[in-house]
Amino acid sequence: MVKFDDSNALSIKAYAKQLIGNTFMDVINLAEIEEVTRNEIITKVNNPRHKGGMGHLIEKYYFEYEINNNQEPDFPKAGLELKVTPYEMGKKGGYSAGERLVITMINYSMPVEEEFFKSHVYKKSHLTLLIHYLRNRSLAKMNYPINYVTLFTPPEEDLLIIQQDYQKIIAKIKAGRAHELSEGDTMYLGACTKGSTAAKSLVVQEQYAPYIKAPKRAFCFKQSYMTRILNKYVIEKAINYEKIVNNAKQLEHQTFEELIKNSINKHIGKSSQQLSKEFQVDFISKNLHSALAYRMLGVKSNKAEEFIKANIEVKAIRIEESGTMKESISFPAFNFMEFVAEEWEESAFYNTISSKRYLFVVYKHNGTDYILMGCQLWNMPYEDIEIARKGWEKIQETVGNGVIFTKKFQKDGKEFVIENNLPDKEDNPIMHIRPHAAKRYYYLNNGEIIGNNPKNGDLLPDGQIMTKQCFWLNNNYIIEILLDAFK
Numbered sequence: 001m002v003k004f005d006d007s008n009a010l011s012i013k014a015y016a017k018q019l020i021g022n023t024f025m026d027v028i029n030l031a032e033i034e035e036v037t038r039n040e041i042i043t044k045v046n047n048p049r050h051k052g053g054m055g056h057l058i059e060k061y062y063f064e065y066e067i068n069n070n071q072e073p074d075f076p077k078a079g080l081e082l083k084v085t086p087y088e089m090g091k092k093g094g095y096s097a098g099e100r101l102v103i104t105m106i107n108y109s110m111p112v113e114e115e116f117f118k119s120h121v122y123k124k125s126h127l128t129l130l131i132h133y134l135r136n137r138s139l140a141k142m143n144y145p146i147n148y149v150t151l152f153t154p155p156e157e158d159l160l161i162i163q164q165d166y167q168k169i170i171a172k173i174k175a176g177r178a179h180e181l182s183e184g185d186t187m188y189l190g191a192c193t194k195g196s197t198a199a200k201s202l203v204v205q206e207q208y209a210p211y212i213k214a215p216k217r218a219f220c221f222k223q224s225y226m227t228r229i230l231n232k233y234v235i236e237k238a239i240n241y242e243k244i245v246n247n248a249k250q251l252e253h254q255t256f257e258e259l260i261k262n263s264i265n266k267h268i269g270k271s272s273q274q275l276s277k278e279f280q281v282d283f284i285s286k287n288l289h290s291a292l293a294y295r296m297l298g299v300k301s302n303k304a305e306e307f308i309k310a311n312i313e314v315k316a317i318r319i320e321e322s323g324t325m326k327e328s329i330s331f332p333a334f335n336f337m338e339f340v341a342e343e344w345e346e347s348a349f350y351n352t353i354s355s356k357r358y359l360f361v362v363y364k365h366n367g368t369d370y371i372l373m374g375c376q377l378w379n380m381p382y383e384d385i386e387i388a389r390k391g392w393e394k395i396q397e398t399v400g401n402g403v404i405f406t407k408k409f410q411k412d413g414k415e416f417v418i419e420n421n422l423p424d425k426e427d428n429p430i431m432h433i434r435p436h437a438a439k440r441y442y443y444l445n446n447g448e449i450i451g452n453n454p455k456n457g458d459l460l461p462d463g464q465i466m467t468k469q470c471f472w473l474n475n476n477y478i479i480e481i482l483l484d485a486f487k
Helices: 009-019 024-030 035-046 053-061 156-174 223-234 256-265 272-278 288-296 305-310 336-341 348-355 382-401 475-485
Strands: 081-089 095-097 101-105 128-134 146-152 189-193 202-204 213-215 217-221 312-319 329-333 357-366 369-378 405-409 416-420 431-435 457-459 465-467 469-473
Touching (some): 009 128, 024 053, 053 081, 095 223, 156 189, 189 348, 217 223, 272 288, 272 369, 305 312, 312 369, 312 475, 336 382
Parallel strands (some): 312 357
Antiparallel strands (some): 202 213, 405 416, 457 465
16 A cells, blocks of 8 residues: 655645654554564563664564665655654753754765765755654653654755855864864854764774764754754744844855854954943943844844854853963753763763854953954863863763762861862863852752752762762863964
8 A cells, every 4th residue: 555655745744743642652553563573572672771673663663664874865766855853841841952953974985075065965955744743751752642744854044054054174184183073163064973982983983084083973064053043933932133244245245253253353352341332222231242242243132043043152252361261161060860870972961062053252351441352263172182081081980989078177167168079170171060059059968958048059979968069160171272363
């Protein structure tokens, strides 16, 4: 029986929409599979360490085609790629993509495809059938519900930036620098690592000197981009943000990055007070310097569509005359129990530092005001990510083995601080952890409670509780980057 026309994207979509409201268990139950095979599939998919099982299940047992590694779209006659991908609901509401969307592997044994619109990346991403399922970690994976089926093509303004991203990625590969690639290098199209660990997935860059080994990578749409696509085109509940690029012609003769730099750097030398008057921003505004950055980019609010999609955070940096900086860069508080169970390349911290970009807008103190020095779009380079990894692993090891707390009394003998054996800022040149909560809370293994509000604490694997922690980028690491860029 013909279930759909494999040369017609709308026919394939109509057949896929019959999945809505079903779970993956329902799909298996409807398929004609022997009991032993069925049980093997269920066990395999429900295994939390098994990856890719959801998409394979839909491909093989619903669309009934054999899984393959072809670089052509899954439905070549229709030019249509199938992607089964998770989304999640936030604790405070809202929806986010559960992961980046992998498009196709980067092949280091073949020359790069110079023209984006003739590349396999374009063929496998210009028309995609997105099947979204809700990832609810309280359920077995086979019981996740399938809720949305959408045909998606990147809009014209996104495609221009995706094309620029592609050229940036292949330029590094052609220069024999694939080992330096990082997902944060680009806006929407990224180069994500593929493999259990970077060390195990190293392969030789066969085509381009100096033929250094590089981690296996794949072209992908970044998670931040997929979150925006989810909300705007799938669930259709997206907030509309102002755009920096309002006309595709703005990118005909410059990249998006050049547009950003040109828009801000033309104001170099102006003081905060001058800029606040020019752009009518209250000089005593709490986020004055970040707000000024958006106004220089032509955005009247403090949100920009492109920055939301690309996971770019505007960070105003004020450098004192002494060469120090006040601002620190922190990440959200993490949960100790989740942290110790993470693998590096699946961790929240890695996902952030590998894909996030910062727009540093730098001001330097000069007498009674701060003067704009310029801006820099920055993401953590791969070699620094590997250094941060060592710090992350050391912290994870210490937490897993049990944090040791020591009371250290002040000279008066009454006031005290709680010290611990966690690595500190001096132990890693890139990152460290320190308290996220303003007030402390501890429950020690001797039963002693320190602090008044348990909400300020977090449970450790050994049953103790300590003040909530978050990761921080060392301010001396950031200042070195900025002083080097603005010599």
